[in-house]
Amino acid sequence: MENSLLTLKNITKKFGNFYxxxxxxxxxxxxxxxxxxxxxxxxxxxLMNIITGFYMPDGxxxxxxxxxxxxxxxxxxxxxxxxxxHQHFMLVKNHTVFENIYVALKDKNFIISKDHYIKKFKSxxxxxxxxxxxxxxxxxxxxxxxQWIEIIKLLINDCNLLILDEPTTLLTPQETIFLFQxxxxxxxxxxxxxxxSHKIKxxxxxxxxxxxxxxxxxxxxxxxxQFDEDHISKLMIGSTIKKSVKKSPVENNExxxxxxxxxxxxxxxxxxxxxxxxxxxxxxILGIAGISGNGQKALAEVLTGLKDPVDGKxxxxxxxxxxxxxxxxxxxxxxxxxxxxxxxGIAPDLTVEENLILKNFKDKKFxxxxxxxxxxxxxxxxxxxxxxxQFGIKSAPVRLLSGGNIxxxxxxxxxxxxxxxLVALYPTRGLDIGSQEFIHDTILEHKSNGxxxxxxxEDIDELLKICDRISVIFxxxxxxxxxxxxTDIYTIGKMMGxxxxxx
Amino acid sequence: MIRIEKKSIINPLTLNFFKIxxxxxxxxxxxxxxxxxxxxxxxxxxxxxxxxxxxxxxxxETFLKTIPLIICGIGVSLAFKMKLWNIGAEGQLYIGAxxxxxxxxxxxxxxxxxxxxIMFLVAFILGGLWSSFAGLLKTKLNINEIIVTLLMNxxxxxxxxxLVYGPLKDPDGFNFPYSxxxxxxxxxxxxxxxxxxxxxxxxIILLIVYYIxxxxxxxxxxxxxxxxxxxxxxxxxxxxxxxxxxxxxxxGGISALAGFTETAGVINRLQHSISPGYGYTAIIIAWMSGxxxxxxxxxxxxxxxxxxxxxxxxxxxxxxxxxxNTFQGIILFVILISEFLLNHxxxxxxxxxx
Numbered sequence: 127m128e129n130s131l132l133t134l135k136n137i138t139k140k141f142g143n144f145y146x147x148x149x150x151x152x153x154x155x156x157x158x159x160x161x162x163x164x165x166x167x168x169x170x171x172x173l174m175n176i177i178t179g180f181y182m183p184d185g186x187x188x189x190x191x192x193x194x195x196x197x198x199x200x201x202x203x204x205x206x207x208x209x210x211x212h213q214h215f216m217l218v219k220n221h222t223v224f225e226n227i228y229v230a231l232k233d234k235n236f237i238i239s240k241d242h243y244i245k246k247f248k249s250x251x252x253x254x255x256x257x258x259x260x261x262x263x264x265x266x267x268x269x270x271x272x273q274w275i276e277i278i279k280l281l282i283n284d285c286n287l288l289i290l291d292e293p294t295t296l297l298t299p300q301e302t303i304f305l306f307q308x309x310x311x312x313x314x315x316x317x318x319x320x321x322x323s324h325k326i327k328x329x330x331x332x333x334x335x336x337x338x339x340x341x342x343x344x345x346x347x348x349x350x351x352q353f354d355e356d357h358i359s360k361l362m363i364g365s366t367i368k369k370s371v372k373k374s375p376v377e378n379n380e381x382x383x384x385x386x387x388x389x390x391x392x393x394x395x396x397x398x399x400x401x402x403x404x405x406x407x408x409x410x411i412l413g414i415a416g417i418s419g420n421g422q423k424a425l426a427e428v429l430t431g432l433k434d435p436v437d438g439k440x441x442x443x444x445x446x447x448x449x450x451x452x453x454x455x456x457x458x459x460x461x462x463x464x465x466x467x468x469x470x471g472i473a474p475d476l477t478v479e480e481n482l483i484l485k486n487f488k489d490k491k492f493x494x495x496x497x498x499x500x501x502x503x504x505x506x507x508x509x510x511x512x513x514x515x516q517f518g519i520k521s522a523p524v525r526l527l528s529g530g531n532i533x534x535x536x537x538x539x540x541x542x543x544x545x546x547x548l549v550a551l552y553p554t555r556g557l558d559i560g561s562q563e564f565i566h567d568t569i570l571e572h573k574s575n576g577x578x579x580x581x582x583x584e585d586i587d588e589l590l591k592i593c594d595r596i597s598v599i600f601x602x603x604x605x606x607x608x609x610x611x612x613t614d615i616y617t618i619g620k621m622m623g624x625x626x627x628x629x
Numbered sequence: 630m631i632r633i634e635k636k637s638i639i640n641p642l643t644l645n646f647f648k649i650x651x652x653x654x655x656x657x658x659x660x661x662x663x664x665x666x667x668x669x670x671x672x673x674x675x676x677x678x679x680x681x682x683x684x685x686x687x688x689x690e691t692f693l694k695t696i697p698l699i700i701c702g703i704g705v706s707l708a709f710k711m712k713l714w715n716i717g718a719e720g721q722l723y724i725g726a727x728x729x730x731x732x733x734x735x736x737x738x739x740x741x742x743x744x745x746x747i748m749f750l751v752a753f754i755l756g757g758l759w760s761s762f763a764g765l766l767k768t769k770l771n772i773n774e775i776i777v778t779l780l781m782n783x784x785x786x787x788x789x790x791x792l793v794y795g796p797l798k799d800p801d802g803f804n805f806p807y808s809x810x811x812x813x814x815x816x817x818x819x820x821x822x823x824x825x826x827x828x829x830x831x832x833i834i835l836l837i838v839y840y841i842x843x844x845x846x847x848x849x850x851x852x853x854x855x856x857x858x859x860x861x862x863x864x865x866x867x868x869x870x871x872x873x874x875x876x877x878x879x880x881g882g883i884s885a886l887a888g889f890t891e892t893a894g895v896i897n898r899l900q901h902s903i904s905p906g907y908g909y910t911a912i913i914i915a916w917m918s919g920x921x922x923x924x925x926x927x928x929x930x931x932x933x934x935x936x937x938x939x940x941x942x943x944x945x946x947x948x949x950x951x952x953x954n955t956f957q958g959i960i961l962f963v964i965l966i967s968e969f970l971l972n973h974x975x976x977x978x979x980x981x982x983x
Contacts, residue, residue: 432864462864470864473857480850484865487850496845 138185146172150344161321161329164339179203209280210289224260230279270301289320299619380408388438390424398424400602413593414582421602422582426551431457461545463553471536474525479506509538530561548579651967655960681937689823697887698929699832701911703839704884706920712856717778718884719908720785724759725752725885726892730899733815741814756885757878764877768870807900817894828890840922
């Protein structure tokens with residue numbers, strides 16, 4: 127074991143009576159990329175929080191280079207060369223690249239010797255062929271570039287173990303490739319990397335070894351020659367994932383919804399949608415690919431009535447529903463899975479039952495003035511069993527549910543009224559594979575009942591898997607449609623970068 | 630090294646149990662303060678018990694003080710349920726008292742029912758309009774309602790002071806700062822030969838209405854959704870601004886009814902300092918009860934006993950009535966700490982170097 131940088135022995139962490147981590151032991155070798163795979167709730171985040179000093183384990187020990195260590199804070203973990211790139215970047219948008227890196231330095235002098243650090247930072251940038259100006263304000267950088275800054279913050283502090291939490295979620299395929307090259311270069315220099323991801327395909331591409339966690343416990347570690355997609359998913363969730371879903375072809379070309387030259391502005395008055403065109407056919411799943419921040423949110427908001435378009439027309443069954451009463455009616459009939467589950471989709475302090483009627487509480491069956499609790503319960507029981515929503519105490523607020531179950535509450539509620547159109551905005555983001563499968567199956571099931579879906583996602587694999595057509599959104603414009611059966615991920619990736627417009 | 634971590638699930642029953650326990654711990658700590666004034670605590674507690682529960686009269690006096698606390702507690706709770714921080718119940722109470730007084734003094738009728746109904750309505754509407762101003766500023770200009778409602782307390786209280794020292798002063802009142810006495814038909818009738826008046830029935834009716842409105846009705850559901858997550862409410866098609874205005878009006882209107890019961894039921898005139906801080910205490914009540922109907926009743930009663938304890942201190946021990954504020958502060962503090970301890974796990978860990 128002299129080759130291992132970090133060794134975990136019997137790490138245990140309890141929250142109340144619940145074991146988030148139980149007797150987890152494994153090691154990270156010098157100069158390797160180790161992936162930790164596991165469903166939501168498998169204990170990955172807790173474990174990473176222990177390694178980076180946010181939590182203290184209730185039992186077990188951490189060894190670095192064979193020496194037993196204790197971390198009381200993330201600062202101490204950094205001292206031992208362990209750093210993490212979080213899924214949500216810890217960067218100050220209004221500050222420059224230099225300031226962002228500088229603020230993360232572990233030992234700063236009272237007097238800022240700017241020139242010295244500029245030289246130091248530049249040398250790291252050059253080492254990895256990163257073309258970033260130190261004086262640039264951070265908000266001007268792309269997501270991929272911001273991620274490099276996060277990694278460089280760790281490198282400047284001489285971190286030898288870098289933990290990356292779902293780093294590819296926000297990246298284009300091209301950016302992902304660059305990130306992987308970057309990681310391989312770090313590996314050559316002897317750095318170790320812990321990689322966390324849900325995407326099995328890319329995990330198999332980048333990892334040297336894969337450690338699998340399940341329900342807070344260590345399952346196994348696979349060497350590179352043991353990688354096999356079915357086998358891995360079996361270990362993770364105990365069942366094999368269906369590789370492809372059976373797509374029933376769209377029966378007719380009847381257009382149900384049409385957007386013509388729709389423009390929308392955001393709160394700052396900048397254009398989010400610019401002359402956006404879209405057609406949606408009956409019972410089809412139309413995927414919208416794109417890097418987040420290219421107008422997806424505005425598109426979903428315009429479609430679901432949270433935002434009014436400044437220009438253009440929306441037609442439902444050839445009837446104008448852009449304004450007024452017809453728009454209200456149209457909004458009422460549309461189902462929506464919002465981007466941010468906790469911020470938009472639920473009333474976190476209310477119970478599951480109460481959240482399940484959020485959409486249709488004005489329905490007469492729930493009473494005219496007084497809420498009919500019996501009906502609410504009946505309504506809830508039906509959806510809870512149908513969608514297999516799992517929760518503890520019945521009267522407990524919904525915010526205590528896991529992410530997957532919160533998403534199930536939202537989906538159950540949205541689909542309970544048999545909508546004709548569903549607008550789903552990143553519905554599987556941050557969910558484990560089991561929950562993702564469930565959401566895909568549910569949408570496909572409703573598709574066969576005639577529901578049309580606009581499925582907005584960044585995960586191209588996912589879109590290729592379930593969509594009948596895919597269109598790409600770039601800077602608020604529709605770049606065109608592609609057929610998922612004869613298009614590869616890279617063509618779409620290029621369109622996401624604004625390169626070509628097909629048909 | 631102290632570590633603080635959030636616990637995930639707490640049984641609501643446990644939470645309420647410990648809240649009540651910590652209320653009494655707060656009372657206990659408060660009595661320690663009295664040690665400083667070399668007051669014998671056993672004697673003092675005995676005195677309080679006698680003054681609050683010792684006789685028919687004592688019990689009626691305790692309930693008499695419970696009335697305005699319940700009413701203001703409901704007013705504040707209604708707003709809190711929507712996370713609308715109306716802390717202006719004290720001022721709204723004064724405005725309600727003013728409204729009732731103006732009707733009682735200048736509206737001429739012989740019918741007691743008619744008189745009291747008009748007093749009730751005017752108090753409610755004036756109080757509602759008074760607090761609606763904060764709602765208007767919030768919805769139109771996005772001005773924080775906390776600061777507006779708080780500052781409007783002082784306007785209301787000082788305005789009433791001006792009136793009772795000036796235009797409304799009783800000419801036969803030997804220069805005391807109070808208005809003329811109400812005509813007999815403007816007084817709420819009393820119960821059981823005590824000072825306890827029919828305002829207690831009003832308070833109970835309001836509790837029932839509050840329960841139905843907030844915990845059972847569809848409108849209450851809307852309010853709770855807004856309170857829990859305004860974005861989700863907007864997404865569910867709930868009109869937030871309209872509800873802010875409505876809740877602000879109702880919250881102020883209800884709180885103002887405490888001014889009606891105090892003037893029509895207890896003192897029968899408008900005077901300087903009609904409330905020893907009922908409106909402020911209502912904030913504590915609304916907070917401790919978690920805006921639950923029974924909790925409002927229970928904590929209003931507890932707080933009324935604290936006010937009685939203040940009277941006891943003043944009469945038997947010659948301490949100022951503002952000791953009540955000290956008690957309330959200590960109790961609130963203890964409850965806040967207990968809630969924090971219940972929601973978090975704290976562990977002390979020594980660095981091991983072996």
